Amino acid sequence: MREAYSCGLEATFDVIGGKWKFVILWRLHPEARRFGELKRLVVGITEKMLIQQLREMVADGLVHRRAYPEIPPRVEYSLTPMGISLKDLLAPMCEWGSRYIEQMGGKDLCPESEPQTECV
Amino acid sequence: MREAYSCGLEATFDVIGGKWKFVILWRLHPEARRFGELKRLVVGITEKMLIQQLREMVADGLVHRRAYPEIPPRVEYSLTPMGISLKDLLAPMCEWGSRYIEQMGGKDLCPESEPQTECV
């Protein structure tokens, strides 16, 4: 959420656009995750990108961050109600993409990659 | 549509991600548009970006390009069935963004910009 929007679509893309946000979002569903868990679950992301994206999502009100004053440190990230409402949006987007892939030449699905079953 | 996808969401973002694609898409609905029309309707886009995005969308099977062998040249762009199906996806995304804007501090809507009423 940065400047003025002339349409809700811009806001939506601003908030979940980019390479990682939506992946993180659906890894945060349905339960809270620790930083280390996310790092493992979001395959291929670097720590820098993960913390950066999480910060933006916290600032955008999609994710809640809870730090426990312990040693060793523990931080849990969870979805806010706004973040949860986004999830209902991701489902049809994922369905559309899946249909698109199979109609446009099924060769492009990646069978050996870990099955991301919670998509859809 | 470039590499292998592990999830439909990646495909969706690949196809309508970026700054311009979804704006062009909904300007193409419900009727075909000429290149010059699009250039005026998609406020702020340069010719280079417009033609570049259109080409990608044609390659991705979302948009159909029809050139008339006339002088002066005339080219019309329209949505393919796949492109039309995307429109049903954009509507909820736009609604979500609008709700997000008003809940997160209504100052971020842009009143003086031309009302993009066909959104939603």
Add this chain to the structure above:
DNA sequence: CGGGATCCGTCACGATACTG
């Protein structure tokens, strides 16, 4: 009218190393 070609700046993204 509907493009194509070229040059260029920015920034999203990434690799690596270090820290409380």
Add this chain to the structure above:
DNA sequence: CAGTATCGTGACGGATCCCG
């Protein structure tokens, strides 16, 4: 464990000029 700091790169987006 959960970050922070630094550096590098390429794709994305824009400006400008040219063409059939």
